[in-house]
Amino acid sequence: MQSFRTELENPIVERDIIELERKIQLFREGKIDEEKFRSLRLARGIYGQRQQGVQMVRIKLPYGKVSTEQLERICQVSDEYSRGNLHITTRQDIQIHYVSLDRTPELWAELEKDDITLREACGNTVRNVTASSMAGIDPAEPFDVSPYAQAAFEYFLRNPVCQEMGRKVKIAFSSSESDTAYTFMHDLGFIPKIKLIDGKEVRGFRVMLAGGLGSQPYLAELAYEFLPVNQVIPFAEAVLRVFDRYGERTKRHKARMKYLLQDLGLEGFMKLVEEERISIKNKVYEIDGTVANEIVPPAVINLPDFEILDWVKYEKWLTTNVYKQKQVGYFAVGLKIANGDIKTPVARKLIDIIKELATDEIRLTISQGMILKYVPAQHLPYLFYKLDLLGLAEIGFESTADITSCPGTDTCNLGISNSTDITKELEKVIYEEYPEFIYTNDVSIKISGCINSCGQHAMAAIGFHGSSLKKDKLVLPALQVLIGGGVLGDGLGSVADKVIKVPSKRGPDVLRYLLNDYQENREQGEYFLSYYQRKGKIYFYDLLNPLADLSKVTEDDFIDWGQTAPYVQAIGVGECAGVAIDLVATLLLDSDEKVAKAQEAFEKADYSDSIYYSYTSFINTAKALLTSEGVKTNTQSCIVKDFDVNFINQGKLKLSVGFEELVYQINKNEPEADFAAYYLDQARGFTALIKEYRESVLVQ
Missing domain, CATH: 3.30.413.10 (Sulfite Reductase Hemoprotein, domain 1)
Structure with a gap:
């Protein structure tokens, strides 16, 4: 693992990766607390998976923009460190699964060769923009x-x-x-x-x-x-x-x-x-x-001989997957990616197509698909032909038939029931029984494997999230049905109502009931959201209630989608929110690290960052002492107040001013050199004081 240390040009990135490698080693040796290590790896895009011993790695791609060179690099990494599958997320990231923890620094270093990062893709951070x-x-x-x-x-x-x-x-x-x-x-x-x-x-x-x-x-x-x-x-x-x-x-x-x-x-x-x-x-x-306006459109090429075998599909594809750009003469083309999963051999062939027929800027979508840009009108028939050979010319991009879903119980710790296979079943219902909905996005459908809404079910016209039901002493997989979510425009939206819970195997019938009712009873030109609001939650509860009847369950109802064995509810510990770190020694160690970073930032004349690192040191140090004496803390502002109450006001410790007055100088001063130097000195002195106090207490 020495090669990445010399090949990377960015010293900040190199240090990040070396630190991850070092912390993994310390964790393996039992020298670093498990909770602290979890927090660190989450902030580096490394997420615990449902399957023991492997990780999900989330690749952070701002606003879903990715070049063909970057996509090729991600394919190489997936083949080398994972299983050759790329999963597009609802936050325009790419995830790869089944990665060994020990290989994550090397994987990260490979990605950074094409300016791709894992940093802050998970954890208590600003996620992908x-x-x-x-x-x-x-x-x-x-x-x-x-x-x-x-x-x-x-x-x-x-x-x-x-x-x-x-x-x-x-x-x-x-x-x-x-x-x-x-x-x-x-x-x-x-x-x-x-x-x-x-x-x-x-x-x-x-x-x-x-x-x-x-x-x-x-x-x-x-x-x-x-x-x-x-x-x-x-x-x-x-x-x-x-x-x-x-x-x-x-x-x-x-x-x-x-x-x-x-x-x-x-x-x-x-x-x-x-x-x-x-x-x-x-x-x-x-x-x-x-x-971003400096994109060079592709040159129009002389197309080779080719034959479109299904012109009807081509015309449908033009209607549902192709969009006029504001740039005259160019078109955007949407690719519907089933469950957001694309295999690396397919992705590589797609790269070749893009290089020939579109501009070198792919956008991943929040509906788990892809947008190709700047396709000249003359290229559209040949592009369809090439995409169709790959299975990437599926009609209905971002329509009702393009269902968003998270991985659910396939890989996620929090998944309660399957979301990927039920998605395939629901899409099959639309394509085969309700083809008119392939041409509209009025009725959006989104599915999550649990309540946490990674599949954005709470904002769907028809949403589902994984759940379970009890029949006598047995548990069966279930879907919570939500209805009435959607985009109203200009920052306004509607949140879906929880309507009813049904066995998972009845999900396709839920869709049939809802679409049949909508088609039969809507008013002229009435959109689904308006229809739902007019009819009301109780109406839809009554409509779907027969599907919730557990007196008629069959053996099949106890087997989740995509499974052969009876359902067993198994929920792990989620990591999306990060973890709380309460060990006193860990907090004091963090304080030392923050002081060191404050000093480093100060030396670079980055005074604002230096001040904030000093501030965090104050907070961690105060929290360590409060924790050591059993005082619970839940916000940084409470830590500041409680420290004064428990230590300064009681005379246990003496400061030149109250702790609150000392710490909150941060938002009363411009981030300039004099204040940064003073604040850093105070933070360093405060940490030394608390360590001395802590040692005296332990001796007693």
Whole structure:
């Protein structure tokens, strides 16, 4: 494993990978706490899998953009370290499964040769920044949001503000008011706007705040009607600082930004955001909005002889999978990827097709598909022909027949019932029995293997999540049916209602009941969401209730989709939210590491980062002492207050000022050299003081 150390050009990345290798070794030797190690590997995109002894590795691809060279590199890595399958996620990442933990540093080093990272793809960090897959070519977009999504990705990668938050944070950029990136379900969502100011067109965003799905979905609230583009990064950084300080850390189910917003109220939350403005690194952050417009379209080539055997399918494909770009004469082509899974031999052949017939920029979609861009009109018939040979010309891209699903019980620890095989069954029902729905995306269908909504079931017109039911003393796999979710546009959305739970094997009949009823009883031109709202939840409960009758279960109902043996509910411990680290020694070690990083940042004149590392050192050190004396902590702000109450006010420790006054100088000072030096010195002294106190207590 020595080769990657000399081949990588980026010393920061090289250090990251070497640190991962070192921590894996320490973990194997029993010298590092398991919970601490888990937190570290999650922040490097390495996630525990349902199968023991192997890992899922999540590859972070900002807004789903990937070149053919990068895709080839990912294929090589999957073949070498995994099983030759690429799984596209609803956050525009690629996951590979069944990877040995010991080989992950080497795998990461291979990816970085083509500027691909694993960093912060999992854990309590800013996850992959997503964006509309049509960004840059969308005829309805005010401007291309891709450069702004890229800037957000780069700014927060390795940023000390968001390395160890209470939970993950998700950011999305939509290309237009149609909100195809679903900003309403994100912690930070941005919708592009153009505003006329002093006779000039100014770019900005409508900003949505603190949305989320999970077990308790919450629609994002409007933070700004119009925020100039040069304020996007400063605002986001201030929001992350507030979440880091005041967000819940002990109760994982309450540790998302949406709960903090509910507790504080929008006005209270925004007041704290404004108070952070003085301490952030950049008060204004300019972003070059022209960078993403430098794409070179492919040259029109002389096509070889070929024969399309199914012209009817070709015409359907043109209708459902091909979109006019805002660039005249060019088209985007959607590829429907079943369950988001594509084998490496197929991906490699696709790479050859793209190099010949499209531009070298693939976009992965949040519906687990792919978008090819800048296809000249003359190339479309031949492109269809080539894709059809690969099985990638399936009609119905992003239609009702294009169902989103997470891996479920195939690989995920939290999966309760199968989501991939039921997806295939439901798509089969649509293609064979309801072909008219291949041409519409009005009725979206999404499936998750558990309640956590990785498959985004809570925002689907018809959603399902894995569950279970009891019949006498036996357990059978089940699906919770949700209805009525969807995108309303411009940052607004509708969350699906939980309607009824049915045995999993009756999922296809649920779909038949709903589509039949919709076709028979809707009014002229009425969309499904309007139809659901008009009829109401009780109506649909009554409609589906016969399918929930357990008096008529058969032996087949006790066998999940894709299985042959009777169902056994087996749920592991999830890692999506990261872990809480409460061991005193580990916290003090963390404090030392943060002080060292603060010193390093200071020497590079990166004073804002230095200050934040010092701040985190204060928090970890105080938490260590509180933990050692049995005081429970759940937020950083509580740690600060409780330390004063339990140690300073009782005279156990003496500081020149109260601990709260000392620590909260962070948001009362500009991030300049003098303050950074002072704050670092205070953090270093505080850590030494607490260690001395801790040792004196242990001696007693």
